[in-house]
Amino acid sequence: MSDVGPQLVYSARERDAGCVPVARTLARRLVAQGRPADGGWILACVVAPELWRPAALETSARVLALDAAELLAGGGEVLAAAELYLAAGDRGRARRLVERLGNPTAMRRLNEAEEPRLMLSQGGLTGEGAVTTLRAIRTRALEALTETDDLVAEEQLLTLLELLGLDTPAARLAERQQEFARAARAWERAGEPIKAARAAYRGGDTERVLEILVKVEPDHPEYRAACVLAIRLAARLEWLDYALDHLVGDFIEQPPRNDAEREAFALLARLY
Missing domain, CATH: 1.25.40 (Serine Threonine Protein Phosphatase 5, Tetratricopeptide repeat)
Incomplete structure (x- = not known):
């Protein structure tokens, strides 16, 4: 699976109608269980294919990215959260998280970036590759979903797996x-x-x-x-x-x- 220029698995309308409600419900339940980062990875997976496209995120996708970043930050996934804030065009919140990290390389790259929103495809904040690649997000979301049997009905889970492009687990289910x-x-x-x-x-x-x-x-x-x-x-x-x-x-x-x-x-x- 390529991490550069991925194809959307579904249209924005399908995402908002079929995937987002289930993902948001699941994320809320995970937060209630003390698993905000897992909820963040699932929300990030919903919008992941769009993060790597050159056009700015549309409003609904941007909201998803911001919410995912907030949950990831709350769960200790600070670098991933900062990159999602950048993808959503929120340089200010990304900067505050990078300051919390105390990572001079990340801060330098953030300060020098002319188009920080595109940093994901240019080595990420560390310069060694973004931690929020499509593959990485899907892997972490799948890990979170494997422990949600008591939180979502199987039919909803199958729809979610299909729409998120998690094809192998979707096929097995x-x-x-x-x-x-x-x-x-x-x-x-x-x-x-x-x-x-x-x-x-x-x-x-x-x-x-x-x-x-x-x-x-x-x-x-x-x-x-x-x-x-x-x-x-x-x-x-x-x-x-x-x-x-x-x-x-x-x-x-x-x-x-x-x-x-x-x-x-x-x-x-x-x-x-």
Whole structure:
């Protein structure tokens, strides 16, 4: 996952309508349990993809970033809080936190920055990399979410994981809830086409299985496994089209490597 210029997982409208209410409720409950930093990481995760975009944060995103920073500061995550204040355009509060840290490098970088809001993509306050990268925020938010079973319903948690882009845990939770279509989407976003295809198959959507598999590129580590699964299903359906033909082009250029691939070669020959 790239930390530079990430794509938004959801639109601002989806964030405000579907994600923010659950995240804010959860953050309040975590604060009540004496876990303000965990609440801060979850709020930060809601707005994280937008922190790294060059445009200034829109009002609702800025409010989220400021609230996340306040909770992080209250939970002792001072450097992270200062960086979020900078991302939200509040240089004054960021300065006060940096003064509390007593970090001369961070203070020098803050004083010298012409555009402090963009500091996250320029080494952060320490100059050695921001502590509020997209990956770091998502990791800390996921750690917080793993200990919230008694604070939020599983259905709400699944929606939150999906909207926050925490695709692997979202896929696992969706499978546990037997929400196989959602699991397939999450596995696909996570770059796990075989798991996505199996989830779609468990959900009874064979067309979706093939849609997932035929998009796997030859350089993907699971390419040959994807070809085997696609050929087996296509043979069962007696189905052959350009997409499948294109998928197996590289696959058939090399001899089969195991029994499963030998079987796939035989099935493919019958289809042709």
